[in-house]
Amino acid sequence: MAHGAVDTAAAAGRRQPAGEGIGEAERVRDELGDALGAAGVKLPSLSLDAASCAGTAPRVLIDLGRCNVATARALAAALRREVGR
Numbered sequence: 001m002a003h004g005a006v007d008t009a010a011a012a013g014r015r016q017p018a019g020e021g022i023g024e025a026e027r028v029r030d031e032l033g034d035a036l037g038a039a040g041v042k043l044p045s046l047s048l049d050a051a052s053c054a055g056t057a058p059r060v061l062i063d064l065g066r067c068n069v070a071t072a073r074a075l076a077a078a079l080r081r082e083v084g085r
Helices: 022-038 070-081
Strands: none
Touching: none
16 A cells, blocks of 8 residues: 555445545545655655544545655745745
8 A cells, every 4th residue: 555555445335525535535645645756755654644534434634744854845845836836
């Protein structure tokens, strides 16, 4: 599973709010990781928040995780470049 994914098989059969299911969250997490990678940024802990995937109707959160100072600096620079467009 990419980027520290949560096991979607374990969540099978759960009711999901439209657009907020675990599968959708995994796709968005991967899109974010790809976009960040294209900007030269890799968040090493990018994943789904396991606690938010629990329950019969989970409200899945994407955990951006922790990063070192160099990664935070690269992320800030990428955001500044995007805002400057």
